[in-house]
Amino acid sequence: xxxxxxxxxxxxxxxxxxxxxxxxxxxxxxxxxxxxxxxxxxxxxxxxxxxxxxxxxxxxxxxxxxxxxxxxxxxxxxxxxxxxxxxxxxxxxxxxxxxxxxxxxxxxxxxxxxxxxxxxxxxxxxxxxxxxxxxxxxxxxxxxxxxxxxxxxxxxxxxxxxxxxxxxxxxxxxxxxxxxxxxxxxxxxxxxxxxxxxxxxxxxxxxxxxxxxxxxx
Numbered sequence: 001x002x003x004x005x006x007x008x009x010x011x012x013x014x015x016x017x018x019x020x021x022x023x024x025x026x027x028x029x030x031x032x033x034x035x036x037x038x039x040x041x042x043x044x045x046x047x048x049x050x051x052x053x054x055x056x057x058x059x060x061x062x063x064x065x066x067x068x069x070x071x072x073x074x075x076x077x078x079x080x081x082x083x084x085x086x087x088x089x090x091x092x093x094x095x096x097x098x099x100x101x102x103x104x105x106x107x108x109x110x111x112x113x114x115x116x117x118x119x120x121x122x123x124x125x126x127x128x129x130x131x132x133x134x135x136x137x138x139x140x141x142x143x144x145x146x147x148x149x150x151x152x153x154x155x156x157x158x159x160x161x162x163x164x165x166x167x168x169x170x171x172x173x174x175x176x177x178x179x180x181x182x183x184x185x186x187x188x189x190x191x192x193x194x195x196x197x198x199x200x201x202x203x204x205x206x207x208x209x210x211x212x213x214x215x216x217x
Contacts, residue, residue, distance in 0.1 A: 012057035054154035
């Protein structure tokens with residue numbers, strides 16, 4: 001997989017801090033932003049749970065060579081914009097799929113997996129020569145690789161990281177979420193300073209289903 005931060009709101013910490021401060025000032029955010037000091041007020045506002053102010057910042061990612069199984073999970077996050085590679089207009093003739101580590105670590109299972117994928121693609125290629133590609137693609141598996149572009153605002157990203165950076169999240173979406181969070185922290189360290197699973201900030205809400213281990217991000 002490959003995760004890249006394509007674009008983001010420049011000076012997001014400062015913009016969101018000035019927006020927050022404008023709620024308690026006679027001055028507009030355009031004047032408050034000149035203060036060039038965002039950390040204290042923004043950290044306080046976020047810790048209080050007033051996350052609406054960080055909706056002013058958005059981040060766009062390119063996520064490549066991930067499985068369709070992953071993207072099925074990703075698009076459940078509704079407050080986001082997605083543009084995914086089309087299986088109608090992009091050639092899927094060459095086998096390309098994700099192999100979970102639980103399978104790749106076992107030679108017998110890996111052979112079974114790869115043999116099955118080979119058969120699937122042989123059948124897919126035979127079908128697409130006879131019927132429309134949009135119908136032949138029904139045969140392609142969840143493991144088939146894909147590319148997707150996603151844009152989220154900072155508030156939704158905090159929610160996304162809270163759920164998907166957790167040890168109990170499925171491994172592929174957790175790996176992607178960890179990479180996205182690392183990229184966000186580089187450009188907006190204040191907004192994302194305490195981002196991640198709930199155990200980073202306090203008590204795990206999973207109860208008896210908790211993994212029992214706090215994550216270090």
